[in-house]
Amino acid sequence: MSDDLYQAAILDLARQGAAATRLPHADATATVDNPLCGDRTTVDVTLAGGRIANIGYKTRGCALCQAAAALLATTAIGLDAPAIAVGTAAVTASLQDKGPDPMSPWEGFGIFTPVRRHPSRRSCVLLPFEALAKAFTAASAV
Amino acid sequence: MSDDLYQAAILDLARQGAAATRLPHADATATVDNPLCGDRTTVDVTLAGGRIANIGYKTRGCALCQAAAALLATTAIGLDAPAIAVGTAAVTASLQDKGPDPMSPWEGFGIFTPVRRHPSRRSCVLLPFEALAKAFTAASAV
Amino acid sequence: MSGFDVAALRREFPILVPGLHYLDNAATAQTPRAVLDALIAHETTHRANVLRGVYRLAEEATAAYHAARVELAGYVNARDPNEVVFTSGTTGAINLVAHGFGAALKPGDEIVISVLEHHSNIVPWQLLRDRAGVVLKALPVTLDGRIELAELPRLIGPRTRLVAVTHASNVTGAVTDVATVVAAARSVGAPVLLDGAQMAPHGPLDVQALGVDFYAFSGHKMFAPNGVGVLWGRAEVLAAMAPFQGGGEMIRRVTLARTEYADPPHRFEAGTPPIAQAVALAAAARWVRGLPAEAVHAHLRRLTERLLDGLAARGRVRVIGPTGLQGRLATVSFAVARVHPHDVCQILDARGVALRGGHHCAQPLMDALDLAGTARASLAPYNDDGDIDAFFAGLDDVLRRFP
Amino acid sequence: MSGFDVAALRREFPILVPGLHYLDNAATAQTPRAVLDALIAHETTHRANVLRGVYRLAEEATAAYHAARVELAGYVNARDPNEVVFTSGTTGAINLVAHGFGAALKPGDEIVISVLEHHSNIVPWQLLRDRAGVVLKALPVTLDGRIELAELPRLIGPRTRLVAVTHASNVTGAVTDVATVVAAARSVGAPVLLDGAQMAPHGPLDVQALGVDFYAFSGHKMFAPNGVGVLWGRAEVLAAMAPFQGGGEMIRRVTLARTEYADPPHRFEAGTPPIAQAVALAAAARWVRGLPAEAVHAHLRRLTERLLDGLAARGRVRVIGPTGLQGRLATVSFAVARVHPHDVCQILDARGVALRGGHHCAQPLMDALDLAGTARASLAPYNDDGDIDAFFAGLDDVLRRFP
């Protein structure tokens, strides 16, 4: 049933995510807890010209959360706040039952679409997005 | 079914109860509410030598409550606190399912035994007893 | 005649055996097979704790519980399902507001209720008064058992922080003119809570059109199980509210030093919620929506008219509440001279007529009307002419026995 | 082998279809046909509101509700049925105490809990702390997931007003040595509350022998519906307690100026109670008593041993909690190195094994153990060797997939 949740691609990304490190000199940092499972992601960002220059993070979470954090950390580089919001909405929609596949540059998140059949796991994928948005807002406010 | 609850004897007593009056110079007075239906009995007593000399009362209640008050007001005259407690226990027991018939001088309360099949009405019969006990205690404390 | 098949409707209710004339619907309505089936189906195929499990049953239970929230949001026309908080009932809902909203009130702040409220919309505010020093004011009642709205300008003022009144009286059946209450409350910026325990069973509601801020009701009065109810609250108002009970589900993060609370509705749903009951309440909401509303309305109106006319025709009987059909529910209280309501009910019970007598958890109203209690017949769509016939036959027996 | 016919027992549970291995009983237990039948029988033959109706259905509903109270009083060996308060669940019961008992506490008074409590036995006391300025102290946890009772003398003192701990942990399965807690509390005159959510399903209790003052548990964890639970309280302690929620049933006399409250248990049962659910809970209590206690105990012990041995045999797996069979329930938490509990659960779900992963509403315990969460298998009498086999097959799959 849920086997394809744990395809090699996700497990590879998850390993990457688990090995991730924080940024030493971040413009801003945000930590977000998943209220339902207690998982936690901390995201550091540096900005340049209103766009994300660099991302660091540390995630205490499941393979889905780790993998999503790893993929987000590469996908988001160079994007500004509206682009991140659009991507978050696209990925959120793609996880819904019969949701649309995410489009470029978010198409990599297509590996998470098996989550469509497991609504309780959607928040695992989305937790890093929440943290990034929070960090972005904090950094822009500085 | 419950028709015999409203035999002539009870209805006569109830009319008597409804017409009752308070004592002008009571040694003590107690008012008790039935928490479940909001009915209310006020009982006045005068004592002589630790025994009930006179009872007055006013009851805002159903026919069962009125009838019980009327019967109690006559039965209790001349009794002391322990005798009233014994009678209260005997009448209480007589209202239970398969309870024993009450014995002298409480045998008059036998007219209430149809209440055995209507547990919700037991407290109607017992409310005047509660008020009398309270008034007695108050009067003895004076 | 009444435009729908009441006999067929009765057959949906296993409890309605011949000879039972159930006229105590305002206390608890009966439950149709469809609701029981939904309850049993849930318990035998999707039973699990919600929100935190990843396995199939837990996903299904969570989805069913969420779907129930969506259904109830539709029933009251909420803007967002997250405005629907499942509670243990109307009482639980109002106590939640008294604590969660009441926590922000200061001594001297005022809450306006009415004299004809159910104890569940009085005592929580008294407890808040005792805790927080707020002032409790009560709109009086008119001679025909309605809230005296003409007194609104006198009672509502700059210190008013909440107006909490019933949408319909469980004693007199009077329906409150909500628009007038809301206009008065808005004029001083106070939110409005409606106790919808009596109104909710009568069909879908529109909390947005009503313009109120809180709406509370109970499952067991709308054909669903006990132990479940709803507090609908406007999103902004809920978001600003403190939690009430503490426990599982209502938290974001717990440490011994401090706890962060979840967003509504979870903030207000501490502990395992009444899952199967909420699912059954949603089934009841669907069932109510499935009734032919117009025909049911006409049917109840006709039976209510029979009640009111028949009572008026009996000299010793007095209707407590509106004597006309305008602005009222199919709930009729009455007093019989020289006969206590419990004696009325007992004699009717011998004929299978289930009627309630007493103070109906509205003692201040009884005091205001100077009554020990009333007898009350309250109708549901499944009541029929046979029930009314039995009622009047019993009432005439009462009048005969207590001359 | 296990002395009773587990296959026959499974057939009493409609939800237990072949292929489902339900190992999340600590969150919610499944419900047998006998309990569902009691629920439906009540709803279809005795449904009415309780306590205030004089007609036949109301008398029957009241009698059934009272009989449920008597049954539960027997289940916990209360001296008096009036010591049994029906609540919405464990969470509702503990919040009731936090308000009703907590109302008498003064700033600086102390409440002792433990680090391994469920949020439902933490957050209500934090809310009380914030309201009333009481001091909250927490017994630490031992390395094998038990309450560190050696710290009792240090934490309990002259300002201790209540000791509130769990009877058994929902995470580690550890059973608390109640006698030691009670002795320490008694030495300073403090009452003891036990959170019995996990213990109550395991058979009748003796609150008098335990020597405690409050005992709380939930219906849905003991094979009964959601939305109902019990607070047992010693009569004298309940009598001295303030009301919690306000509403119908809990009053003696209401006027707008002031209200007199009813005696326990009614004082604490505001509003229409969960009637059918209480009746079903009583049926569940009878059902538990009807099980062959010795044989069930041996059966669960054997399955628990299989779990503990099998987990110990797998190198990357660590049991969180007692690794032996002494003083523990059939609830086993574990951590798999490099695999998140939710991934463990998800992979087991694909094989029909229902397991819970996460913080189990015990975040302070997780913090103390420095874990994000655990995976947890919790057994009920209807679990069998097939369930354990499926569990280990799934676990080996996890270890293979996450090398």
Ligand SMILES: Cc1ncc(COP(=O)(O)O)c(C=O)c1O
């Ligand atoms: C030890 C313990 N206490 C309290 C609770 C809360 O019970 P409920 O959610 O039924 O109120 C639970 C169950 O989740 C528990 O395991």
Ligand SMILES: Cc1ncc(COP(=O)(O)O)c(C=O)c1O
């Ligand atoms: C108008 C009104 N408000 C509140 C309540 C309380 O509802 P519940 O007992 O279901 O909490 C009732 C029902 O008794 C009612 O009629």
